[in-house]
Amino acid sequence: MRIILSGYTGHMGREVRASAERAGYPIVAGVDAMAKEPDDICVLSFDDCTAEADVIIDYSHHSMTGKLLDFAEKRNLPVVLATTGQTEEENARILEAAKKIPIFRAANYSLGIATLADLVKRALALYPDAEIEIVEKHHDRKLDAPSGTALSLFNAVKEVRPNAVANLGRSGMGKRTEDEVGIHAVRMGNIVGIHEVMIGTQNEMITLKHEAFSRGVFADGSVKAAAFLAGKPAGLYDMKDLLREGD
Incomplete structure (x- = not known):
């Protein structure tokens, strides 16, 4: 090839x-x-x-x-x-x-991220009423925010919850809405890539995380x-x- x-x-x-x-x-x-x-x-x-x-x-x-x-x-x-x-x-x-x-x-293009997206969908099927937040962390030279990977994870959420609405970098006043999914970006140092999806109820929380150690x-x-x-x-x-x- x-x-x-x-x-x-x-x-x-x-x-x-x-x-x-x-x-x-x-x-x-x-x-x-x-x-x-x-x-x-x-x-x-x-x-x-x-x-x-x-x-x-x-x-x-x-x-x-x-x-x-x-x-x-x-x-x-x-x-x-x-x-x-x-x-x-x-x-x-x-x-x-x-x-x-x-x-x-x-x-x-990480197979681990593809696995993470699959796990997110499986978890949401088990927790239909849970709240969801996505946090992505990258080096301080990355230009776009949120990352394309964070948005792809949000799209995985939407496959299970079609009514989900992204809230990018939440700010201001007001309660969280039922369909809201917060997406947050961190830029610092030389972080290759960390993506976390938090799935929580009033009584417990699951955090699914992928971290890349090298490009x-x-x-x-x-x-x-x-x-x-x-x-x-x-x-x-x-x-x-x-x-x-x-x-």
Whole structure:
């Protein structure tokens, strides 16, 4: 499996390069507008990318979504989207592209986070009246808040409770509403990623927590997702599909 890596020189780009090497998959090209010294492997834009490949892994910036998908459609290449923070217009573009090419999209490529989301849904089925809070913690350089992973966990809640309403960073006066789910973001230091889902009643509380110790876990997951896409028809895939295939 030959990989084009978008976001080649970034923190996650370096992790994906190491993960792909461990798995025996060559990075045949890198695309990175922020590259200080483009070379035979890394170019500044998709317009300059001529390498033959089997898949694209994207860890760049959501503003690159349109150009990335234009290139992927032209070359008929599957895409692993690991960038978050897309606008409504960019999300619509992703859905449009998924009609033509296979796209794997996840806010978090850790298998542990996928397991956490599954546990949350199981717990809520047992505690239909419990209150829910989501807390995410990341390093002080992370740009988007709340994290895409926190929002994906909220979406897992909504699968069980369709009427759930997100309250981002609760503030001001007023009682908690029945359908409210608080989502809180912490930014400090060098935290790789911590996500907690608290499920509580008046008498007890369950806290489900996932902590990533290194970015390598996300890189490994995205490389597995790239391998998963091999031979898949056009469509939108996520971690549930990857876990299901492993059952």
